[in-house]
Amino acid sequence: MEKIMKRQIKVGNIKIGGGAPVSIQSMTKTDTRDIPGTIRQIKELEKSGCEIIRVAIKDLEAARAIKAIKRKINLPLVADIHFDYRLALRAIENGADKIRLNPGNIYKEDEIKEVVKLAKKRKIPIRVGANSGSIRDKGKSAAESMVKSAIDYIKILERMDFYDIIVSLKASSVLSTIEAYKLFSKKSKYPLHLGVTAAGPVSTGIVKSSIGIGALLLDGIGDTIRVSLTGDPVEEVIAAKNILQALELRNFGPEIISCPTCGRCQVDLQSIAEQISSRLKAQGSREKYNLFPRALSFKIAVMGCEVNGPGEAKEADIGIACGKGTGVIFKKGKLIKRVKEKDIVKELLKNITTLHL
Ligand code: SF4
Known part of the structure; x- marks a missing residue:
């Protein structure tokens, strides 16, 4: 497999794209406002090999919790934002190392610009995270709609001279996911966060993720991965390590x-x-x-x-x-x-x- 070189970005101390090893991400399943519980889960994930952690920011209290969580963890922290751009601003102010925005629910240009302005000032990247379940333009195939939505979004960021961008195009269908990433990869230089969304319980989720993520990595596409499972997030990290090891992209031991x-x-x-x-x-x-x-x-x-x-x-x-x-x-x-x-x-x-x- 020949790696398709993408622009490199940095999330905390982890490099993504531009020849860096494919990194492993996961997401906490705790209520982010439960600071001790969230820290405990992040530490477990770190021990199992997670390299970047994402937390859900559903209100102001969760955005504020980032500060206390960050003091106790070693992993770069990504704030997952939906619906309210102001939560992205608060998450950045509280120390998030990256912001994930969903083009399906934060789409007003003036709101996006506010977030970009602050991300630029704090030198942190933004993930444009399109998802088939929350896409606005349902006119075309799921894959084409996600790609169009990500590209339109990126144009707004680029108009503000912001290029610390990473992109994901996740569908619950393995085939749509593969189609979307392949399509996007032909059109863009930005690094890609791979994943099959809502992949299901552990056994089926691992199969769907391994096929979707594996097929893309074999084509040289993908710079960081997240396996989504309805189950213990440690299983996500173990599955991600197994995918990378099976493809001989990384070596995690015997x-x-x-x-x-x-x-x-x-x-x-x-x-x-x-x-x-x-x-x-x-x-x-x-x-x-x-x-x-x-x-x-x-x-x-x-x-x-x-x-x-x-x-x-x-x-x-x-x-x-x-x-x-x-x-x-x-x-x-x-x-x-x-x-x-x-x-x-x-x-x-x-x-x-x-x-x-
Ligand atoms: S190695 Fe021998 S025991 Fe194992 S599956 Fe093959 S035939 Fe059966």
Whole structure:
């Protein structure tokens, strides 16, 4: 995939576009006026690997809460504004690192200009966040309407010499989302925040987001991502990391390659894979942002039998190909040991720790 280069903007200390790594965003689900609850959730998200956090600003009290929240967190904070441009002004005054405006509900030019004036003064970017659920011009296809609405909005910002812009064009339909981003990407140099909106509960939401976001990233489109799930926002961050890792765009630590098992498998492979996964996660959580240092990124294969087992185990940095109550361990392509089922986890972990010595 060849990356389509876009203009670079900065949200706090995170760079977006212009060759920067694709960053991970999420949004709190707490009432922003509940300052301790919101801080708690942001800290959990930060620990799981979130890099930019967005909070809903539905009234003046929420806009004021930004100041106290920002004092206690490390992530750049984005204020999500709808309907009332004055909330954007208050959010900026209280320290928001970026503002999201929705062209569907803040569209009067004089109001937009007020926000742009202050964002320019405080040197913070604006996301033009079009959404198929709140688009005003419903005449064309959802994708075309969102693109037109974003481009018209950008023109207002550019007329004020404001270019710290990022754009999103989210639909609940995966196909409309992909169409909109592709269309926009051909017409504009601004970086893109990718997401499929209202993607659904965790299992379906992850599938829709992975297809929508993944297809675009494969085409070199997209500079920051948010997976939207009806569920724990930590799941959004984990899903985002998995999408980026699967596309080999970012590296968040060891990858487990394990087979689904079938009638040929004669060990409890599920338990072996789960034990390895939880031990590696525990190791990862001790690292900042749950990211492994590069030296600890590797592939580990956990395979059920001799059909594909030796092949995958040899290809990985470390692997096990199981047989009847036993397994053979491969390290960097070489068979090093045969072990009993009860010792597989212990032996694999022991060999992982010496992998980079
Ligand atoms: S590796 Fe063996 S046990 Fe695993 S799915 Fe393939 S055939 Fe079945």
